[in-house]
Amino acid sequence: MIVEKCRIPLLLCEELFPDAVQILDFYHFSENVHEYAKAIYPENEVIRKAWVNKLLGFVTRGEVTKAANFIEKHTLINQPEGTVNLPLYINNNIKRIDYKYFKDNKYYIESGNKTVIQKRMKQSGMWWRLSGGQYIATLRGKYKSDLWDEVKKAIEAL
Incomplete structure (x- = not known):
């Protein structure tokens, strides 16, 4: 039986947050695709880039079944250590x-932490206590999720 290293945290996530939308960060997915392509085509950068673009194209167009079928045809027998x-x-x-x-449903496919939190909270000269940071993180999350009208309604209700 093959078990991927990160599978246990995913199961824990499903147990603790059953209603959460789980998205694999596109940057990390792409990084793994590039590393795998290097193992398949170590000497041919042109073919490697075309292969990567084809696989990433499938997932960015929502053709995940095609991506799975495509990669099955490129299974490595001797996989280099450190390559997923x-x-x-x-x-x-x-x-x-x-x-x-x-x-299409306005979810982030990049790291939400970097996109939502770090850009706002790690600017030069800023520091936060836990309570203030939580308020800003919540407001930033609402704003970046196109739910700012909810914040305005809550303020107007005061």
Whole structure:
């Protein structure tokens, strides 16, 4: 039986946050695709880039089943140490890599922490206590999720 290293935290996430929308960060997914492509085509950068673009194209267009079928044809027998088992990785995360669906529904496919929190809270000269940071994080999350009208209604109700 093959078990991916990060599977246990995903199961824990499902248990603790059953209603959460789980998205595999596109940057990390892409990083793993590039590393895997280097193992398949170590000497041919042109073919490697075309292969990567084809696979990433499938997931950005919402063709995750095509991506899974495509990668199955490129399973490595001797996988280099430190390279993710991409066919297993994709199959374990098939519901988390439908980036077209997520983008169409205004979800972030990049790290939410970096996009939502760090850009606002890590600016030069800023520091936060836990309570103030939580308020700003909540407001920033509402704003970046196009839910700012909820904040305005709450303020107007005061």
